[in-house]
Amino acid sequence: MASWNSVSLEVTYEVLGWFAFIVWSISFYPQVILNFRRKSVVGLNFDFVLLNLTKHSSYLIYNSSLYFSSAIQKQYFQKYGYDQMIPVAKNDVAFSIHAVLLTAIALFQIAIYERGSQKLSKICIGIVSIVWLTAAVCFFVALSNHSWLWLLNVFNSIQVLMTTIKYIPQVSMNFLRKSTDGWSIGNILLDFSGGIANYGQMVVQSVDQDSWVNFYGNIGKVLLSLVSVFFDIIFIIQHYVLYPDKKSSKLVTTTEDEDQIREHLNRPSDESPSENV
Template identity: 65%
Template sequence: MIIGGARGKNKYEILRLSLDYEILNFTKQWSYLIYNASLFFSPAIQKQYFEKYGYGQMIPVAANDVAFSIHSVILNLIILSQISMFERGNQKFSNYAIAIVVVVWFSVAVCFFIALHSQSWLWLISIFNTIQAVMILIKYFPQAFMNFLRKSTDGFSIGSVLLDFSGGVFNYSQMLVQSKDQGSW
């Protein structure tokens, strides 16, 4: 992640990965994991799902969704641990990213206590699904801005963006096929 002393630069070149992107992505991946694992493993949430959408419907989360979420969170933990262990130059988390993360998790805490009182667990995990969808829309802005300021994408793999994008397209395609198959949009 860090290249030291290359091409006459300072001892450590600045990190080319936006810390803000990484913390927003981490929030997105945790939200997605909580949604997938809760809907896949919890009989109480599955019961609420069937009561809302009908007992003929299938749960929209498969084992591969849960496995992907776990994999993604673990990889993000590894990246964040590397960020904490290695030199970052003068780069730090921005106040905007920290504020977004704090607002998201504070909102989750409030929603948890609302759900706890009313036992609306399906509603609560739908909040997590909404969070992950919103984070998809905003998480790339810090990295794109950093690349713009540096006038370079050097050090940031477009492959990860393409994999993320194609995974989202395939996920929504899978949901469309399942919806058509079940006759329920």
């Protein structure tokens, strides 16, 4: 296994990694706190939460397996070379564990708080069911010939797919409502910062090793950063440019605001936002 050539780059790598871990981890709290204070999840798209849980669960399986399993690491080195470094850091594993827990809490809030007419779409339920069924089939295929690195790449592909589509329901919902009420912009700003830091961390490692295997050897992490940043920019534009008069000035929305949101969501002529995904 390769070692660092530059102490300064190694320190920079660790700083960027833990910065990404901190801001990404904190990014889950604004939405959870907003839900708690409002005692409502109106404005938070349920499809986004379920797809996000599937995404982070897959990412946790990938990160923890590649970081802790010597057998999988051996297969990685055989494929990419023993002079390469494992593209998963401690902060990646820590972030994944934290992300699964906080997303599960958000899903629990959906079950207990006021949600108006919002519900999970059949499309989302179908996607998640197919994804986990496919993962189960791939597990038994990998079990027969111990192709564990291939299986991890399947989970990596799942998390990339979920990252790509998970934001679409919330973007669509904001567009239909012409509002970002109930959707925390604090989550987005922190997520944006973490994505940039995560990408920078990979660049630092590649510069030190004078190799870009770090990128195509962990394409999931690359796409995770790029896709997240892309959608974060869309949310920022929606919140500050497209619907500035519709956003809440405080974390706790007023009763009048809540009534207006529910009235809009309950109109017979309107489709449920989650069904439009």
